């Protein structure tokens with residue numbers, strides 16, 4: 001394992017991207033920005049670099065990685081038996097926060113797919129990622145999971161990348177804060193009907209509109225597919241996180257105040273009663289943030305807020321449960337996984 005090269009301030013972004021491409025070609029690992037979250041990348045043809053991703057993330061090697069590429073015309077190089085419905089989605093949503101699972105071609109090695117015959121493919125909508133992959137050239141791809149330890153919060157800014165990841169990669173390409181801020185939506189086309197494997201950056205109803213059909217969201221008949229983002233506990237901060245409906249949140253706040261806990265609240269309403277806190281105290285007992293009421297804006301800042309609050313070492317993070325509406329599906333999914341044992345309904 002090598003140490004991170006700190007990028008000289010005088011280097012232009014283009015120079016940095018060229019340097020990142022050279023590192024990938026030499027079989028090294030880099031962190032790069034996408035519009036969803038930062039990825040921990042390797043050149044698809046370098047098996048040692050791909051294997052190192054699993055070690056760095058501490059992720060089981062049987063869990064497949066997404067293959068990122070730059071040019072839609074290259075799709076049949078990576079996948080086979082592509083249904084017309086899948087093509088429709090690619091044409092409409094790529095580049096963008098949508099991962100499509102298809103039968104893999106012989107160009108996708110099994111060390112990328114965790115031994116499965118399917119591959120997750122995505123053209124990301126980020127100029128840095130696209131430039132990087134264009135420099136690598138045709139028939140090249142960057143495999144990458146989110147650049148976090150297995151089960152932890154994905155980074156949506158370079159500053160979120162943990163020391164453990166930092167010390168194990170050769171470069172971090174800083175492309176600013178990710179405009180979507182939540183991982184891609186994953187749709188599988190490996191069964192007779194398309195199946196939603198993970199809600200994410202593209203809302204399900206937008207996909208259904210393009211396909212003119214309803215999408216199955218149940219995973220029950222799809223047990224062979226290993227999608228760790230769908231494990232019950234995932235995307236979690238270190239601080240225990242509790243999600244409460246509006247009606248009971250105040251009660252929980254009162255309990256924590258009585259128990260002298262330190263906590264932070266991500267609220268959606270104005271109705272909470274919090275005691276006056278003197279600003280002279282060096283450490284706040286609690287703090288409350290009003291989150292955006294629009295699900296896309298909420299998703300955009302959720303991970304950033306959780307990263308920020310996690311660093312403050314509160315005893316608890318309290319989240320006001322968002323509305324039970326279809327366009328909040330991806331946010332509900334992440335909150336449920338981040339809270340796991342703490343969801344109170």
Ligand code: TXA
Pocket residue numbers: 034036037038039040063064065066097099101113116118119120122124144145146147182183184186197225226227228229230
């Ligand atoms: O937005 C994203 O998707 C980000 C950026 C970096 O592209 N990537 C990301 O990767 O979230 P990761 O590995 O953290 O999550 C991808 C999910 C995993 O749950 C993985 O198991 C699943 O996609 N996946 C990948 N290939 C698959 C396949 N062939 N079949 C089923 N699930 C697959």
Ligand code: MG
Pocket residue numbers: 145146154229
């Ligand atoms: Mg991930």
